[in-house]
Amino acid sequence: MDHDSESVKRILSKYKFRDLATEELQKVNRVHPDVNTVTGTYTFSDGSQKDLLKLVINIPVKYKGCSYNLPIQLWLLDSFPFTPPICLLRPTATMMIREGKHVDARGRIYLPALHNWDYPKSSVTALLVEMIAKFEEDPPLAMKSEGDGKDPNELLAFVSHINLIEGGKQPEQSVYKVSVIGGGDLGIAAVLSIMAKGCVNKLVLIDIPQSSTKGGTMDLEIFSLPNVEVSKDLAASAGSRVVVFTMNAWSEEQSYVSVVQTNVDMYRQMVPVVAQLSPAAVLVVASQPVEIMTHVAWRQSCFSPTHVIGVGCNLDSQRLAHILNIALVTSSTSKQAWVIGELSDNKVAVWGNPRASGDKQTVLYPVSSSTKPLIDRAFEILKGKGQRSWSVGLSIADITYSILTDQRKTHSITTLAQGWGGIGSEVFLSLPCVLGANGSTRLAGVTLSPEYDAKLRESATSLSNFFVQLRI
Structure with missing residues (x-):
């Protein structure tokens, strides 16, 4: 891995946390000396492009006593290591991507380690360990038909769990x-x-x-x-x-x-x-x-x-955004607020850029002393709104639509909160997540004000204490 090449140094110099990024790359190199760091132009789902660093590596996957190499690319956003890599399979010409729980049709990889990314607790080396384990359970590649008389349904030796019906066709799926x-x-x-x-x-x-x-x-x-x-x-x-x-x-x-x-x-x-x-x-x-x-x-x-x-605080978040942008005429700020935490009086808010979409993850900001009066006023207006069946039904439809149509839209939904903002317990809270065809991707944590942080931790403690009283 050549960190000293001019192209790598030029791109790395533009990273927001280049010293930490360099340190993380060195850690990866010590564990995986064959990893190759290169530069490239990444095209986001909205069509925009950006020059980024890319890690190219073959990860070993064991199956039935044999080891196979899966070719992987990890694109590092300019806010790395505080945001997770964009992970992609890069199959050879003889391979095809097998869409599944952890990989979509385009080869984009989705894993709990990416969803729960929380630097410095999270790292690329730990991510690769989980990736290997998940792909040994559910291998993501299959062999293409070569048209030379071989069985067109022949899979790579390490690919399993695909059931074929007569005629070689895969079972039909009700996609929608x-x-x-x-x-x-x-x-x-x-x-x-x-x-x-x-x-x-x-x-x-x-x-x-x-x-x-x-x-x-x-x-x-x-x-x-x-x-x-x-x-x-x-x-x-x-x-x-x-x-x-x-x-x-x-x-x-x-x-x-x-x-x-x-x-x-x-x-x-x-x-x-x-x-x-x-x-x-x-x-x-x-x-x-x-x-x-x-x-x-x-x-x-x-x-x-x-x-x-x-469904969490998705309804309250949409209402809050409406109040701020319409009733309080704040759309010129180009920011959106999301309600996070517990669906109770302890819920708080964070800011973010609503225009971030696709692979460009929204970066969250805490509510500052100057914006807190605005949020407090909006929360006062929200108090008169109830959680009626039809309004929650609309919120459910909003979430479902983002998943089915792969919107990659940010919603405040109930998700595993462990590791976010220093939360250590296994609890579920509403947090901003990007929703798409492969489920949710939790956004990176943010340092909240002491008042908001205390409310969030109080909710986490209360939920954790209540959960242990139940027979699960």
Whole structure:
């Protein structure tokens, strides 16, 4: 790895944290001496380009006692190491990319280590260790047909888990299928809102007998909607790209802990089944309390945290942005605020650039003393807004649309917060994440004001203490 080449030195000099970036590159070189550091022009999804550093490396993947080399590129953004690399497979001419949980059709790699990136706890060397482990479980490359009489379905020796049907075709997938589990007002609102977006070709509403939120599915069956199926069988959700959980079990005769435990018990029965039926789905949780139930769904599904999210503060964030940009006429600031933390009085806000899109990740900024009065005034206006079923349904549709159409849009959603802003416990909170076809990518943490930091940590402690009271 030649750090002293003129081209590398020229590009590195433009990096915001070049000393730390150089130190990180040296660490990578010590562990992987064959890595090659080069310069290149990266084209972002919005068509803009930028000269960046790129690490080119072959990572060893073991399968059945043999070792194979996977060719990988890691593009380093100019804010590296505080932002994660953009990781891509670079298959040879004889290979093809196998789209899966951790790799999209373009070869973009998605891993928990990227989602949870938090420098200096995170590093490229640790990222490569996780990448090797994940690709040994779910290999991402297949062999192309050579047209020379060989079996066109022959895979690389280390690729597995692909089931072929007669004729050599892969099983058809319902690419735009969404399932909503829970037939109450929120479930109906979610169905109608998602269908209004026009981004699905099949939507299944599953009415759960155990849930106390019932009542609307009969009307949907009477006034049938195109592409909407009503079922009581979880098997109808098979092959979904997104699965939304809206069921709740509320009772005035039970304590709060008992009511939440009832929800947890429903999730314990259903989430593992749903995860088996739709192993590539993104799970979206709208049950309450959303932070706890998203945590439970993640535990029960055994999915990557990138594929288990909650609606969290997305609705409040969209409302806050509307208030700031319309009611308070602040659109000229070219910034957007997101509500983060717990869906309670402890939620706080951060700023960011809403125009960042695609691979250009939004950089978050804390609320300063000069902007805090503006945020406080907006929060006062927000207090009069409720969390009605139809408004939450619109928020669910907003999140679902970003996933299905690969919007790469930033939402404040419930996600694994461990490692963000110094949070050490395994808790789920609303944080700004980029949503797309491969789930969520959490944005890098930011140093909050003492007041906001105290609120966030109070929420983390409260949720952690509550979670241990439940039978998971």
